[in-house]
Structures are given as C-alpha cells and as structure tokens.
Amino acid sequence: MSAAAPTIRFVKLRPDAAAPRYMSEGAAGLDLASASPEPIEIPPGGRAAVPTGLAFEIPRGFEGQVRGRSGLARKFGIGLPNAPGTIDSDYRGEVVVLLINWGTEPFVVNTGDRVAQLIIAPVVTAELEEAADLADSKRGAGGFGHTGQ
Numbered sequence: 729m730s731a732a733a734p735t736i737r738f739v740k741l742r743p744d745a746a747a748p749r750y751m752s753e754g755a756a757g758l759d760l761a762s763a764s765p766e767p768i769e770i771p772p773g774g775r776a777a778v779p780t781g782l783a784f785e786i787p788r789g790f791e792g793q794v795r796g797r798s799g800l801a802r803k804f805g806i807g808l809p810n811a812p813g814t815i816d817s818d819y820r821g822e823v824v825v826l827l828i829n830w831g832t833e834p835f836v837v838n839t840g841d842r843v844a845q846l847i848i849a850p851v852v853t854a855e856l857e858e859a860a861d862l863a864d865s866k867r868g869a870g871g872f873g874h875t876g877q
Contacts, residue, residue: 738782795845
C-alpha cells in the first residue's frame with residue numbers, strides 16, 4: 729500500500745534544462761541533470777554548485793531530498809557534502825546541486841550529465857514545548873559511541 733502521490737510542479741528556467749524523471753518503474757528518485765552552459769571541473773577535494781535549470785513547487789507537508797548518485801560515488805568519488813540536501817515546500821528558486829569530489833582525479837560535469845536524484849518525502853512539523861527538565865531514559869545523556877560497537 730502506498731500513500732497518495734503528491735503533484736510536483738516544476739518550471740524549466742532554461743529551455744535546454746533536462747526535465748526531472750524517474751529512470752525506472754521502481755525508482756525512488758527523480759534524476760536531476762546539470763544545466764550549466766559550460767563544463768564544470770571539480771578538482772580532488774573540491775566542491776562545485778551545479779545548476780539544474782529547474783525550480784519546483786513542492787506541496788506543503790512534503791520536502792525534496794537531494795541525494796547523490798551511487799554510480800558517481802562508486803566510479804569517481806563524487807558525492808554531496810550536505811547529503812541529503814533539502815528543498816523546502818516554500819522554496820521557488822533554482823535547484824542547485826552541491827557536489828564534492830572525494831576522488832583522486834579531477835571530475836568534469838558536462839551539460840546534461842545526471843548529477844543527483846530528488847526524493848519527494850513527507851514532512852512532519854513538530855510542536856515544540858520548552859521544559860524545565862526532560863524525562864529520564866535508559867541512555868540518558870550518553871553521546872557519540874555511547875551505545876557501543
């Protein structure tokens with residue numbers, strides 16, 4: 729059983745921008761491609777902002793999660809330094825994908841190259857309540873590595 733699929737509207741900000749699309753029937757993410765007018769070279773250890781030429785209208789109660797592509801990570805060491813990046817439902821600007829080159833060779837992103845995927849996910853907005861103290865738990869204040877190997 730699946731939840732009702734939201735309608736995600738998008739605008740091409742440049743006529744040659746690739747429309748987002750699911751690459752297979754069971755794909756969870758929409759592929760996003762570079763709409764940079766020129767190649768972008770990312771040196772080892774470097775980062776780049778890759779424009780997609782797309783803006784989205786994501787309904788309230790959902791977000792867009794920008795995630796890396798596994799093939800780029802495996803073959804070239806390319807990932808997202810802020811993975812997953814979030815596109816809030818009220819953002820209407822161009823989606824720009826932040827890439828990092830963890831590999832050992834320069835990596836070139838060409839126009840039309842698929843650089844990331846966009847997952848549409850539900851969001852729960854929490855109600856916050858300031859308190860004088862918090863309920864006890866078995867873990868307590870144990871931090872990093874506290875629960876063992």
